[in-house]
Amino acid sequence: MSGEPALMSLVSVAKAIAARKLSSREVTQSCLERIAQWQPRVNAFMAIEADAALAAADAADASLASGKPAGALHGVPMAHKDMYYDKGRVVTCGSKIRREFVATTTSTALQRLKDAGSIRLGSLQMVEFAYGPTGHNAHYGAVRNPWNVDHITGGSSSGSGSAVAARLTFAALGSDTGGSIRMPAHFCGVTGFKTTVGRVSRAGAMPLSQSLDTVGPLAQTVEDCALLLGLMAGADPEDPTASLLPVPDYMAAAKGSLRGLKIGVPGAFYVEDLDGEVARVLDETIATLKKEGAEIVKVNLPDQRQLAAACQIVLAAEAAAFHKRWMIERPQDYGPQVLMRLQNGLAIPAVTYLEALRWRGAALAAHLAAVAGTDAVIAPVAPMPAATIVESDVGNRPDAEAVIQRITRFTRPVNYLGLPSLSIPAGFTGSGLPVGMQLIGRSFDEAGLVRIGAAFQRATDYHQRAPKLA
Numbered sequence: 001m002s003g004e005p006a007l008m009s010l011v012s013v014a015k016a017i018a019a020r021k022l023s024s025r026e027v028t029q030s031c032l033e034r035i036a037q038w039q040p041r042v043n044a045f046m047a048i049e050a051d052a053a054l055a056a057a058d059a060a061d062a063s064l065a066s067g068k069p070a071g072a073l074h075g076v077p078m079a080h081k082d083m084y085y086d087k088g089r090v091v092t093c094g095s096k097i098r099r100e101f102v103a104t105t106t107s108t109a110l111q112r113l114k115d116a117g118s119i120r121l122g123s124l125q126m127v128e129f130a131y132g133p134t135g136h137n138a139h140y141g142a143v144r145n146p147w148n149v150d151h152i153t154g155g156s157s158s159g160s161g162s163a164v165a166a167r168l169t170f171a172a173l174g175s176d177t178g179g180s181i182r183m184p185a186h187f188c189g190v191t192g193f194k195t196t197v198g199r200v201s202r203a204g205a206m207p208l209s210q211s212l213d214t215v216g217p218l219a220q221t222v223e224d225c226a227l228l229l230g231l232m233a234g235a236d237p238e239d240p241t242a243s244l245l246p247v248p249d250y251m252a253a254a255k256g257s258l259r260g261l262k263i264g265v266p267g268a269f270y271v272e273d274l275d276g277e278v279a280r281v282l283d284e285t286i287a288t289l290k291k292e293g294a295e296i297v298k299v300n301l302p303d304q305r306q307l308a309a310a311c312q313i314v315l316a317a318e319a320a321a322f323h324k325r326w327m328i329e330r331p332q333d334y335g336p337q338v339l340m341r342l343q344n345g346l347a348i349p350a351v352t353y354l355e356a357l358r359w360r361g362a363a364l365a366a367h368l369a370a371v372a373g374t375d376a377v378i379a380p381v382a383p384m385p386a387a388t389i390v391e392s393d394v395g396n397r398p399d400a401e402a403v404i405q406r407i408t409r410f411t412r413p414v415n416y417l418g419l420p421s422l423s424i425p426a427g428f429t430g431s432g433l434p435v436g437m438q439l440i441g442r443s444f445d446e447a448g449l450v451r452i453g454a455a456f457q458r459a460t461d462y463h464q465r466a467p468k469l470a
Contacts, residue, residue, distance in 0.1 A: 005030040007466060010076065010170040010224035017075045020064065024057035024075025024119065031077050031121060035168045037469060042144045044162040046082045046092060048122040053077055056119040072231060074117030080173040081160050082123040083130060083206035084110045093206045094126040094156075096139045096333045097326055107204025108239065109173060109215050109232045116231050121169055124159030128338045130175055130208045131319060132156055133183055133408050134392045138335025142389050145188060146467040147433055151386040154183030154407070160218045161188035165434075167466050171219035171228055175205065177212045178315055179381075179411025182438055185218055185423035186381035189434025191453070191463060192218045193225045196444045197418035198243040200229070201236035209318040211357070212311070212415050221463050222424065222453035226250035229446060245444055253447035254454035258292040261375045261452065263439075264299035270379035270410055278380050281427035281435040285378065285456070292459050294452070299377060302366045307413035310356040310363070314416065317353040320345025337394045364417050368442065375448055377440040381423050382407050385433040414440055422449040425462040434462070 005013060005027045016022040032050050039045055060075035083093045085103035092098050106114070125143045127135060135143040135158030143158035145151040146166040153162045157174030161184025164172050174181040176194035185192025193216040200215040207213060217228040230250045236242040265271075265286060274282070290296050320327075323342050331339060371377055387403050394400045414421045419440055426437040441449045457463050 006034050006167045008170075009220045011221070011227055013170055014073055014076050014227075017064070018070050024060040024077070025054060027075065028053050028057040028077045028119070028121070031168060034166065035121070038146065038166045038168055041149055041469070042146050042162045042166060043141050044125055044143055044159040044166065044168060045079065046094075046123040046125050046140065046159065047090070049120060053119060053121050060117065060119060071115065071117035072227060073113060075119060076117065076170055077119050077121045078113070078171055079121040079124050079163060079169045080110060081126050081157050081175065083126060083175065084173055085204040085206075086110060086120075089123075091123070091206070094128045094130070094137055094140065097330055103204075105204050108201035108236045109205065112232050113228070124163055124169075124172055126159055127156035128335050129323070130156040130177065130180060130206065131338050131341055133179060133404055134387075135184070136337070136389070136393060138337065144389070145386050147189065148386070148431075150388050150390075151433065152187060152389055152392055154187040154386065156180040157184045157218065161185060161190060161192070164188070164190045164218045164220065165467060171217050171224055174216060174218050175208070176214045176216055176415065177208050178311060178415050179408055181216050181218060182381045182411050182421060182423040182436070183407065185425075186436030187386040187434065189425045189428075189436070189462065189465065190218050190220060191222050191225055191425065192216065192423040193229060193446070194414065194421045194423070195229065195233075195446060196243075196420045198241050199420070199444060199446065200232045201239040201242040203236055203238035203242075207322055209315045211318065212315055222422065222450055222457050223251070223254045225422070226254045226450045226454070243444065248447040250447055250450050253450040256451035256455065258289060258294040258452060258455045261293070262295045262297055262373060263289055263452065264297055264371055264374040264377040266377060266379055267298050267300050269301065269304040273383050273406075274380060275384040277385065277429040278383060278435055282378075282380055282437065285426045285437050288456060288459055289378065289452070292455055297374060299371055299374060301370050301377075302363065304413045307363060307416045308409060310359060311412040311416035313348055313352060313356040316341070316345035317348045320348070360416065360418075367417055371442075375441075376452055379438055379440060380410055381436045381438045382410055385429050385435055410438070414438075419443060420446045420449055422446075422453045424453045424456060426460075427462060
């Protein structure tokens with residue numbers, strides 16, 4: 001098989017290894033070569049474990065040669081956000097406080113990918129304690145966007161977005177509490193899946209907000225994400241909040257067409273204050289969906305600003321509660337931006353927090369009524385392409401907070417409602433920065449989003465484009 005293996009999709013490379021058209025060593029070596037080239041430019045990895053990865057690849061090849069059955073990810077190398085506990089390994093959570101923390105358990109999501117045969121390349125950078133949307137990190141440096149290293153990746157799954165975009169890993173776990181999978185997917189030009197709350201176990205994943213946290217993948221294609229989701233989803237005795245609902249066949253859903261589907265376009269909020277090129281990409285995306293057979297209809301959603309505000313209240317209060325002890329004992333070990341955000345959460349009255357939680361059911365009912373008859377809603381992930389690292393640096397730019405608020409305004413309503421949302425690469429700006437769109441579905445209808453997203457990717461090639469070294 002010719003070409004650079006690291007440039008293949010996850011599904012394609014897994015099939016090639018299983019068919020013994022490529023060895024796991026060849027594939028792993030290809031990823032490691034790209035990591036050596038790109039890591040000095042993008043700072044996507046927290047740790048690179050080359051020798052261990054190659055040894056695991058050799059073991060995977062030997063197992064396959066002996067005729068032992070292969071899992072769906074047999075011999076496929078991957079790296080994940082450094083907040084998924086992996087027994088016996090340091091998991092920093094992007095922080096100074098946990099710089100030497102050694103996990104005593106392995107997260108359920110990660111274990112299920114291991115059980116399917118995946119091997120470990122190392123761990124990926126992230127925003128400190130997953131609490132920031134840009135990719136800045138006061139302890140380990142900002143992660144950079146491989147399309148233009150002066151620009152942000154988005155956060156908090158910054159290393160995941162950057163590494164998948166640069167084809168350093170075939171996929172990466174992220175987490176989405178306020179947009180932390182979808183924003184890196186949008187800014188870096190990859191596919192990212194924010195799952196329904198409870199669809200994937202959170203056991204062994206560093207918590208940020210107990211009622212908002214979700215686990216999901218970033219990868220090159222919707223089909224890649226569908227494969228990973230099918231492996232990870234489902235009930236887990238280690239996480240009582242994980243859903244007992246059956247897990248659909250997401251790979252089968254990826255083969256469906258758009259014929260007979262109805263996709264809603266919001267009449268307000270998500271179409272306001274858009275950068276001109278984001279507005280253009282939205283129009284082009286709608287046109288493609290319509291051309292492929294979907295019916296496009298206007299939907300009038302409830303006030304999304306209220307949902308975003310409620311999400312911020314819940315997130316801030318729950319994050320502050322989790323970090324209270326460290327804020328008292330080790331405030332000097334936090335980065336200034338993260339400490340400020342956590343301290344703000346301490347000022348939220350209990351009544352305000354409980355009111356925000358109590359309103360969620362009514363808000364979800366109102367949303368479902370507004371989208372009745374549609375299969376999904378299409379909207380931008382953010383109103384702008386990736387800002388520069390400098391202009392979004394809170395420590396050095398007085399207007400950086402306004403940039404951050406703008407970045408996150410389109411993602412938080414979905415988190416508050418607990419809904420699934422699939423971010424897909426949908427175009428590029430004139431300067432070459434990626435633009436993503438999000439498909440917002442109903443609770444536990446990830447299969448419906450897979451069907452739409454995969455059909456869109458069969459009609460476009462944005463997800464196939466990769467950045468080049470300058």
